[in-house]
Amino acid sequence: MKITVSVIKADVGSVGGHNRPSEKLLQSLKDHLKEHGQRLLKDYKITSTGDDGCLLMSHTKGVDHPDIHRLAWQAFTEATKVAKEQGLYGAGQDLLKDAFSGNVRGMGPGSCEMEFEERPSEPLVLFACDKTDPGAFNYPMFRGFADPFHNAGLLLAPDMAVGFEYTIMDVNYTEGDRVIVLNVPENYYDMAVLLRDPEHYVVESVKARSTGDVAAVVSTSRLHNIAGKYTGKDDPVALVRTQKQFPSTGEILSPYATAHFVVGDNRGSHIVPLMPCKQGAIISFFDGPAIVTALGLCIHNGIFTEGVDLFDQPFWDHIRNKAAEKTMHIRDQGFFGAAMATMEELEYTGVVERIKALDKKFKIRK
Ligand code: F6R
Numbered sequence: 001m002k003i004t005v006s007v008i009k010a011d012v013g014s015v016g017g018h019n020r021p022s023e024k025l026l027q028s029l030k031d032h033l034k035e036h037g038q039r040l041l042k043d044y045k046i047t048s049t050g051d052d053g054c055l056l057m058s059h060t061k062g063v064d065h066p067d068i069h070r071l072a073w074q075a076f077t078e079a080t081k082v083a084k085e086q087g088l089y090g091a092g093q094d095l096l097k098d099a100f101s102g103n104v105r106g107m108g109p110g111s112c113e114m115e116f117e118e119r120p121s122e123p124l125v126l127f128a129c130d131k132t133d134p135g136a137f138n139y140p141m142f143r144g145f146a147d148p149f150h151n152a153g154l155l156l157a158p159d160m161a162v163g164f165e166y167t168i169m170d171v172n173y174t175e176g177d178r179v180i181v182l183n184v185p186e187n188y189y190d191m192a193v194l195l196r197d198p199e200h201y202v203v204e205s206v207k208a209r210s211t212g213d214v215a216a217v218v219s220t221s222r223l224h225n226i227a228g229k230y231t232g233k234d235d236p237v238a239l240v241r242t243q244k245q246f247p248s249t250g251e252i253l254s255p256y257a258t259a260h261f262v263v264g265d266n267r268g269s270h271i272v273p274l275m276p277c278k279q280g281a282i283i284s285f286f287d288g289p290a291i292v293t294a295l296g297l298c299i300h301n302g303i304f305t306e307g308v309d310l311f312d313q314p315f316w317d318h319i320r321n322k323a324a325e326k327t328m329h330i331r332d333q334g335f336f337g338a339a340m341a342t343m344e345e346l347e348y349t350g351v352v353e354r355i356k357a358l359d360k361k362f363k364i365r366k
């Protein structure tokens with residue numbers, strides 16, 4: 001049976017600053033899917049990562065189906081009402097348009113979807129980040145699929161030796177979807193030069209070349225490209241199929257042990273390590289650090305098993321400490337040089353406006 005898994009997430013309000021949706025808000029998302037998703041969905045789960053609520057849904061409608069996107073849009077619209085009633089911070093923050101127009105892409109919420117023929121056992125990982133942008137997934141998607149230091153299957157499993165096909169999006173292009181398809185291992189260095197610039201080129205999806213099966217999808221929306229101004233970071237989600245013709249779950253998790261530096265954190269304008277956290281983790285120090293959660297599941301006939309919290313294990317305590325140490329090292333230098341994002345990525349206009357004003361006072365010495 002062909003199944004579609006859709007992940008749609010948004011920040012529509014949170015408690016105590018940009019920290020976590022309220023219980024009531026999450027309940028409202030659940031109630032909405034329960035009541036209005038009955039005909040449409042096979043199954044669903046609601047998760048939260050930092051201040052974002054996330055809908056994980058299974059159905060047979062295919063990707064980009066307006067009924068599924070409308071269901072999600074309305075769930076977040078209803079949840080916004082709850083957020084306003086409760087006086088939550090940033091109520092409706094990610095709903096950038098007033099009227100739904102068929103697809104949540106370009107309207108604020110982040111989304112990624114994949115359609116596939118279910119294998120007899122179909123393990124999946126749902127990754128969700130807060131306080132960073134979709135480029136945060138470039139590094140783990142590059143290394144988890146294409147680098148034998150992490151994906152030992154590239155050397156040990158014959159199916160995987162033929163490599164993977166990546167679709168990469170130029171997220172600065174706003175007229176439409178500007179994408180390039182590259183294969184590893186042949187185009188490994190071409191891919192490296194694009195993915196090293198994660199605010200411009202973003203992994204959108206990965207396929208197994210052995211079978212042509214979709215392996216991973218990532219939400220690629222850039223809110224500041226949609227709204228043309230600061231509206232918060234995009235806090236991306238990704239879905240990865242694992243095992244057999246794909247990397248194992250552990251191989252896909254392996255690159256997160258780097259706690260690599262990403263753009264985001266406080267005011268979306270700093271460089272911080274990405275800390276792998278437990279489900280429902282909140283945001284704290286300096287509105288950060290940027291966090292990622294990972295929920296492992298199996299799906300069978302469209303029904304999800306319970307999830308396993310993949311970063312809730314003693315190994316990751318060590319990585320969380322490492323991420324905290326890396327955070328302190330870069331925070332020590334505050335806003336100087338590499339600690340603050342580039343001018344294009346600054347999410348607030350203060351620095352830009354100040355420089356404009358100062359620019360007029362510069363004089364060329366005779
Ligand atoms: C970053 C983020 C926060 C806010 C900060 C100020 O993505 O959400 O760091 O930028 O808390 O928030 P406002 O401007 O809403 O007062």
Ligand code: MG
Nearest residue numbers: 011018051090
């Ligand atoms: Mg927020």
Ligand code: MG
Nearest residue numbers: 011051052235
């Ligand atoms: Mg968020």
